[in-house]
Amino acid sequence: MAKILLVEDETALCLLYQTELGAEGHEVVVAQDGKTAVEMAARAKPDLVIMDISLPEKMDGIESMSRILSQDKSIPVIINTGYSQYRDNFMSWAAEAYVVKSADLRPLKKAINKALRARQRGKKTDASSGHEPEGA
Amino acid sequence: MDHGSGAASAQERDRLSTIVDAMGVGLALFDAQAKLQWANGTLMRWFGLGPDSIGRACSVICGCEGEHKPACALLGATGGGGRRSGVVERTNAAGEWNCYLLAAMPVEYGDSRVVALVMDITEQRRQTEQVRLISKLTQALEGTLDLDRVLHLVLTCVTAGHALGFNRAFVFLLDEGKQNLVGKMAVGPTSHEEASRIWSELSEQSRTLEELLAVPGPAEGDQALTQVVQSLKVPVAQAGNVLAQTLNTRAAIIVHNALADQRVGDELTAALELEEFVCVPLVARDELLGVMLADHKFSRAPIDEHHAELLRVFSAQASLAIANARAYNKISEQMEEIKRAQHDLIEAEQLASVGRMAGHLAHEIRNPLTTIGGFAAAIKRSATSDELTRKNASVIYDEVIRLERTLAGVLDFTRPVRPRKTPVDVNSLVRRTIREFGNVLDDGGITLRLELQEDLKRVRADSGLITQVIINLLKNAVEALEGRDRRQIVVGTAASEKGVVVTFSDTGGGMDETTRQMIFAPFFTTKVSGSGLGLSVSQKIVAEHGGEISVESELGSGSTFRVSVPWDDSKAGG
Numbered sequence: 001m002a003k004i005l006l007v008e009d010e011t012a013l014c015l016l017y018q019t020e021l022g023a024e025g026h027e028v029v030v031a032q033d034g035k036t037a038v039e040m041a042a043r044a045k046p047d048l049v050i051m052d053i054s055l056p057e058k059m060d061g062i063e064s065m066s067r068i069l070s071q072d073k074s075i076p077v078i079i080n081t082g083y084s085q086y087r088d089n090f091m092s093w094a095a096e097a098y099v100v101k102s103a104d105l106r107p108l109k110k111a112i113n114k115a116l117r118a119r120q121r122g123k124k125t126d127a128s129s130g131h132e133p134e135g136a
Numbered sequence: 137m138d139h140g141s142g143a144a145s146a147q148e149r150d151r152l153s154t155i156v157d158a159m160g161v162g163l164a165l166f167d168a169q170a171k172l173q174w175a176n177g178t179l180m181r182w183f184g185l186g187p188d189s190i191g192r193a194c195s196v197i198c199g200c201e202g203e204h205k206p207a208c209a210l211l212g213a214t215g216g217g218g219r220r221s222g223v224v225e226r227t228n229a230a231g232e233w234n235c236y237l238l239a240a241m242p243v244e245y246g247d248s249r250v251v252a253l254v255m256d257i258t259e260q261r262r263q264t265e266q267v268r269l270i271s272k273l274t275q276a277l278e279g280t281l282d283l284d285r286v287l288h289l290v291l292t293c294v295t296a297g298h299a300l301g302f303n304r305a306f307v308f309l310l311d312e313g314k315q316n317l318v319g320k321m322a323v324g325p326t327s328h329e330e331a332s333r334i335w336s337e338l339s340e341q342s343r344t345l346e347e348l349l350a351v352p353g354p355a356e357g358d359q360a361l362t363q364v365v366q367s368l369k370v371p372v373a374q375a376g377n378v379l380a381q382t383l384n385t386r387a388a389i390i391v392h393n394a395l396a397d398q399r400v401g402d403e404l405t406a407a408l409e410l411e412e413f414v415c416v417p418l419v420a421r422d423e424l425l426g427v428m429l430a431d432h433k434f435s436r437a438p439i440d441e442h443h444a445e446l447l448r449v450f451s452a453q454a455s456l457a458i459a460n461a462r463a464y465n466k467i468s469e470q471m472e473e474i475k476r477a478q479h480d481l482i483e484a485e486q487l488a489s490v491g492r493m494a495g496h497l498a499h500e501i502r503n504p505l506t507t508i509g510g511f512a513a514a515i516k517r518s519a520t521s522d523e524l525t526r527k528n529a530s531v532i533y534d535e536v537i538r539l540e541r542t543l544a545g546v547l548d549f550t551r552p553v554r555p556r557k558t559p560v561d562v563n564s565l566v567r568r569t570i571r572e573f574g575n576v577l578d579d580g581g582i583t584l585r586l587e588l589q590e591d592l593k594r595v596r597a598d599s600g601l602i603t604q605v606i607i608n609l610l611k612n613a614v615e616a617l618e619g620r621d622r623r624q625i626v627v628g629t630a631a632s633e634k635g636v637v638v639t640f641s642d643t644g645g646g647m648d649e650t651t652r653q654m655i656f657a658p659f660f661t662t663k664v665s666g667s668g669l670g671l672s673v674s675q676k677i678v679a680e681h682g683g684e685i686s687v688e689s690e691l692g693s694g695s696t697f698r699v700s701v702p703w704d705d706s707k708a709g710g
Contacts, residue, residue, distance in 0.1 A: 010503050010507070012504075012507040013503060013506060013507050013510075016506070016507055016510040016511060016514070017510075019514060020510065020514065054499065081499070082498070082499035082500070082501075082502030082503050082506075083495065083498075083499045084495075084498070084544065085495050100502070100544075101502045101503065101505075101506040102502075102505075102506060102509070102537075102540055103505060103506050103508065103509020103510050103512070103513060103533060103536040103537060103540065104509070104513075104537060104540075105510060105513070
């Protein structure tokens with residue numbers, strides 16, 4: 001259905017997400033560091049970016065995200081990270097959603113669908129309403 | 137009295153005696169063995185001599201015994217020793233101290249061999265003592281910063297020794313709020329018997345001022361009096377009261393008859409059994425510190441302006457020392473507070489770095505967990521016809537989710553909680569959460585009963601965070617029921633004035649008082665595994681909502697946790 005740029009350095013997780021998201025009909029391309037992500041975003045023009053925060057080399061996910069957005073403001077970026085403490089951090093606000101990595105992929109999938117729907121409708125959603133409270 | 141050479145010399149002597157008496161000087165004659173032959177009226181009065189004193193050794197006057205004998209002026213003058221003089225101190229039966237200068241000269245007058253001239257130098261000596269006293273006190277106070285010790289030294293100087301020689305002295309200090317004069321310390325005997333005993337001890341031992349000042353603290357008798365004075369409190373605002381007046385006018389006041397004087401309150405008079413006393417202010421560097429009272433209760437010597445003035449001058453010195461001690465105490469207290477604050481800061485810093493470490497650790501763990509659980513879910517989904525594989529994969533997935541939840545629990549503690557509050561229906565939140573928790577309860581053979589008050593108005597809360605609190609308390613209840621025969625949890629909701637109160641009661645083993653008081657502390661846990669953070673996180677969340685969490689417990693029966701969440705009084709609420 002959509003072209004998703006996955007930015008994730010852990011190979012096993014790349015495999016997992018490619019399988020799962022591929023099963024939903026999405027085309028998943030992968031970048032394993034921040035710099036490559038920026039380049040691929042420019043080249044492949046994905047419909048959505050899933051961004052990890054901790055990445056190798058000098059550029060982390062937050063910086064990579066801001067560079068991608070400065071190239072193209074309209075691309076929705078979903079932060080998918082093992083850190084829970086940056087959720088309220090102002091740097092994360094540029095993202096559509098902040099998902100904490102979990103074996104339960106439903107929150108991630110939900111966020112993806114929401115962002116894609118909004119993109120179709122022609123506007124981006126706000127990161128704060130993309131926040132899913134736990135247990136609700 | 138028929139020594140000497142006949143009526144003529146007796147007459148001569150009497151005339152001389154009359155002259156000498158008029159001069160206010162004492163005169164006495166001694167024989168070759170230094171035995172008293174004759175003393176004039178003045179001397180007899182001073183030393184309490186009578187007809188039976190004649191023929192006695194010179195010690196009836198000079199008081200020399202034992203080790204003093206070699207220094208005795210009278211003995212020295214006897215046997216051709218030449219002119220000698222010495223000082224004699226004497227405390228009479230009424231406790232009055234006097235000091236005499238004794239000049240002994242060899243003479244040949246009939247069979248008298250020594251004539252002694254005695255002059256009363258009590259006043260001069262007293263004044264010298266006063267100067268010595270001030271200087272000794274200054275020395276003793278140097279480096280004394282303990283307020284109690286300072287007060288004791290001051291009061292000792294006022295009552296002991298002969299410089300000021302009051303019988304009793306009391307100190308009242310202004311309290312923190314500067315509203316009341318509060319009794320602090322007292323020195324003095326509590327009865328006549330005690331007073332007499334002390335005087336005879338004093339005159340026997342003739343302790344020097346140094347020795348008196350070296351005594352570390354109040355004597356037993358003083359403690360009784362101190363206790364009495366410590367129960368007294370006089371408001372400064374009571375302008376008519378003598379203590380307040382002294383303080384406010386910064387002048388000494390003598391009260392001659394406490395019972396009749398309006399300025400002395402009945403309570404004060406009765407408690408201290410005051411009769412005639414003097415009250416002086418304690419002022420240092422323009423700061424009012426308190427007042428000091430002194431009296432001659434037992435010796436009953438009259439108090440005059442002179443005494444008052446002496447005491448006032450002395451108290452100026454004392455006030456400086458008291459002010460210093462006070463300032464020192466205050467500084468000490470502030471240092472203690474700073475130390476405490478510093479300690480708290482260090483603890484907070486340590487906790488923060490633990491938090492940071494926990495954050496990174498959790499991140500490191502999450503990635504592999506996501507992989508393991510994610511693939512287990514994938515296996516489960518693809519093994520459509522393999523029941524065993526599905527089940528196995530399910531187990532892996534569930535355990536991973538459990539680990540994720542533990543991690544979330546650790547991190548939420550270290551992350552500042554910022555709730556996003558909306559109107560929330562507590563009952564539906566409870567029901568929904570319990571539904572999700574259902575299989576845990578069933579597997580454990582636990583019965584859950586709901587006692588929810590219907591039609592509760594909405595509260596103002598972050599539903600995600602309150603759900604977390606509910607989960608934490610349910611988990612806690614489930615853990616408490618482990619190994620119990622009766623396994624029941626009752627969850628109730630009820631309206632209170634301020635909001636909704638949610639209760640979680642279990643039939644677990646309960647906890648003792650010590651545990652109960654510590655149960656909300658971070659990292660406190662009685663369980664073998666468990667971070668000990670669930671309840672402290674819950675407390676934090678509830679506090680952020682302006683609510684309260686508490687627990688009652690009975691060892692052996694179970695515990696009940698109570699959580700209150702305030703009503704929603706925003707316009708958007710129900």
